[in-house]
Amino acid sequence: MAYSIKRGKGSPRAVARKIRHQRVRKKVSGTPERPRLVVTRSNRHMVAQVVDDTIGHTLCAASTLEQAAKGVEGHKVGAARRVGELVAQRARALGIEAVVFDRGGNKYHGRVAAVAEGAREGGLTL
Template identity: 65%
Template sequence: MSVKIFGKGKKAALKRRHARIRKRISGTAERPRLVVTRSNRHMVAQIVDDNAGKTLVSESTLMADFADFQGTKTEAAKKVGELLAKKAKDAGITSVVFDRGGNMYHGRVAAVAEGAREGGLAL
């Protein structure tokens, strides 16, 4: 997988880091990839089987479950992880590979992973 990302700035740097991570991390049917996408307001997490090219389960703060959520962005990220783990268990997924998406494993990204672990997923 050769990705040439030119330019400066935060978005280009994020894409370069994610490309470096994706060289080593890939999701399979037995152990799919948990991808975290972070924006200033929202968190999106999805479990992907890269061999089939399909998203198996997804959860985000944009879904109806969060319409009445009151709390910090970190608490919302943790809840995303917990709800994703619940959906994954219902789909028969118990173990995943964590893909931080080029972001630092800190704050909201770490909260998603922590919530997924508490929900019963093995990372």
């Protein structure tokens, strides 16, 4: 996944996030024994996917778009924690106990950290 990012395209913060994500992805990859937990954050929603990079397939996923994650106290952060719990529950049903955490170039703070905490509470080892 070697692609170049033009520094003139997009806002400086978005470009910096993409560069961070590219740098992290050089080091982080998922295996069948320990797949990658990818967290994608938008202004409104959170998506968490468990990906096996050797075959390039998403094994399971959870999102704030799902009914199970809606109506949680704490609005965004609470919903992000619930997404982490849901993805952990689905991963454990597939026999996955440990994952590699990919924060997607975002800071490990707020909603991204809440997904990780929810996944840990759900029984995954990060």
